[in-house]
Amino acid sequence: MKIFISFVRKEFHHIIRDKRTMLILLGMPIVQILLFGFAITTEVNNVNVVVLDHSKDDITRKIKERIAASDYFNIIGEVDNQENINSVLLKGDANLVIAFSNDFASNLKKGGDASIQLIADGTEPNQASMEVNYISGILNSVVSEGSNNIDKITIIPQVKMLYNPQLKSAYNFVPGVMGMILMLICAMMTSIAIVREREIGTMEILLVSPLKPIIIIISKMIPYCVLSILNLISILLLSVYVLDVPIAGNIFLLFSVSLIFIILALSLGLLISTLVDTQMAAMLASGMGLMMPVIILSGLMFPIESMPKILQYISAIIPARWYIEAIKKIMIQGVEFQYVIKEIFILSIMTISLILVSLKKFKTKLN
Amino acid sequence: MIRFLLEKEFKQIFRNKFIPKMLIMMPLMIMFVLPWAANQEVKDIRLGVVNYDNREISNRLIDKITSSDYFILVDDYLSAREANDAVERGDIDMILEIPNNFEKEMIRSHNVKVMIATNSVNGTKGVLGTSYLSSIINDYSNDITINHGIIAGKSNINLSVKYLFNVLMDYKVFMIPALIVMLLTMLSGFLPALNIVSEKEVGTIEQINVSPINRLTFVLSKLIPYWVIGIVIMSVCLIVAALVYNLLPAGNVFTIYLFSILYILVVSGLGIVLSNYSDTMQQAMFVMFFFVMILMLMSGLYTPISGMPDWARYITIVNPLKYYIEVMRSVYLKGSTFFDLIPQFYALVVFALFFNCWAVISYKKRN
């Protein structure tokens, strides 16, 4: 036991000595959480709008005022003819043009042709749809205030946004960042650390010591495990106190699931280390083979449901996907244990099989 | 002299165990997997219905909703509670609840309510799903109004919407030009930097340092192969975009090449700067991972810059990726000409000068 502890201590020294890497390992989650929390948002904000209005009457003025008053839009100017609309959008000065028909108000009162044309820059389809959606909401409210037509049948949808009423992007990103950071530190770092020791040749010295090889490996993993738990805590603290993303569910459940995932990632790191011989290869293998799929296919950035079926199947074998899903449910939706049984079950099966495979590979590698 | 060095670099690149695989895998991922995965398109929303009314009008509404492309009816639930459970389990994304007496109330007062509850952990999906559902409901109420001979007539605005540049609102069209940016950044910026660091780590760079080769020749011999590879692979990607996705630049392809060459100068300068400050591959990898993360997230690649808070938008001003992505998207989708893109051109020229000067200054042949 004493030897084991001194081994663990030695590993800690190794990690702490490389200041730059330490700084990045501890700083990366913080920077990412802050970026994802504040800067990266799919919300519609500050959209520049240009208006074409020959009518210039009460109603168009009212509509323009409402649009300018909303957080979503800035009216940056007017154009006076149809031809200029295209060039405004082409230059990218504005993303949306609102064109009122002539004599808008009087036509509206007469029931004639009061039309509005929205010309949107559709480059980013979701943004465009949301912009149009918000504008038509504003138009409807202005018009319905002006009319008292009770004959018309209206079905009023009462909308309730569950779990994320303010529609903050952070709610979606925080669990993803947790999954990515844990994967990065546990799998990538451990695999590189083990391979480096082998590359330098010091592994041989360790292996002839009285400790069992597996104990040596475990002592290598413990510092990274501690480091990732530290990161986990800092991510949670930041998201609760800085991003105002509450932990809606049970925090013990959250930590237990994270622990399963950490063990999974560590054994994945061990597995990679047995498959490659050089640090460079370990880095590329974990970079291309782990980080890319985690970033792309785990639901961290892109919704899995929108992917083609084949990619959905592939994403099912990516552990981070199940972890992120479980964390979303526990942390954001605040569900009980019974609703994440599926995710926990899948993660446990993956963990057990990875441990078995990596141990087997590790043993054959030793011989 | 440089001829011999170039010969060496090309041989080393193609003999390396990983680099050639990466040179093939990376474009494949970026052109064939990412456009499908990086899809924020909101469709096939899983809807659960609780219909307490269960009469003709409400059933027809549900038929109308499920016949649209956006929604899949997963199940009918007997109670709101049951439906809520389904959301917690993750079986459905949205609940439409039609109250008892829906039909009666509609006939009586022409004004009825329905409830929509949306899982909005993913804000974009929440907003768009809700707005699609609302607009179907709205259409339906107009249908009934007309069918029942109640003339809405008065106070109706005729709203028409036109999307420019990405007429089919295809998310892939939006992503592909920007993904090429990512590819060039990795190929021409970071690979040569890693290469230089690895010579440093192995020590072979000393042998070069005691020779009469000047620093510019050496750095150029490292960069040129990756410039060539970058341009070749980019050309392949442009062809793939045309053949597979039927995506041709609306603007001039020479504009794309001009900016790409300029951009390559920018990122390779940045790469050299990074390599000058790192001593080991591990360090270099982490620093790069860190920077790539920030540069990509702050570039408007996935999320709009307009949605960011002011401080974040100021940061994007010093992000070269942002300008090149703007260029690629404008040329591809809007057909912008060189003259439309002069601000971006100047910005990239400044970056190229800045990073390359910094690279030359920080490159030390001796200390």
Place this chain on the structure above:
Amino acid sequence: MNDEDIVIHTDKLRKQFGNFVAVEDISFDVKKGEIFGFLGANGAGKTTAMRMLCGLSYPTSGIATVAGFDVSKHQEEVKKNIGYMSQKFSLYDDLKVWENIRLFGGIYGMKSAKIKTKTDEILNELGLENERNKFVGELPLGWKQKLSFSISIFHEPKVVFLDEPTGGVDPVTRRHFWELIYKAVSRGITIFVTTHYMDEAEYCNRVSIMVDGKIKALDSPSNLKQEFGASSMEQVFFRLAREAERKGD
């Protein structure tokens, strides 16, 4: 002694990192065609001194000229006239034998045709004709070192710096290696060599021994032995190194 015969000249050459004086005011001359042994324990400062002479490191103060050029002002001229080989690295493992030769020939501005004929000569001399198309990484260490020595003098430099060139190889190979060195000397190339092996120190014309950044002794091996009343260079070295305050790393 004629000035033209002096290939390396240092006068109070000093290198300081903060408060730590790695090399303290060393002065010596090396003559043309001489084998100059540069000894010292780990951390004595010999690598730092050598790096200054090769133009890899700026002197803090003092003067050093190599092949007639000042190392702090004309290091690019210096580099044209020197060869360099170290035990740690030298050649590219992922290039073939002939490709390594071609690369370094090219770096020193030789023409392709000349490189070709000289490559044949070298491979012939080393008996490596059959290994021409092998990757350097596949060669045994001893062959690698002989090859990298031949490459370091491929462009006929005035002086070649050898940094522990025979580390880790067996005595027989070391013997062969020194035969190559003598051949180079006979062509007029000056040898500046650091080594850990005291028997090798006996092969040198003159030897300097560095302790704690200073040169403590400089003479021919036989004179040194006489001066210290020792029977071998090994004893001379230990007697001097015992006084060292710095610990090796």
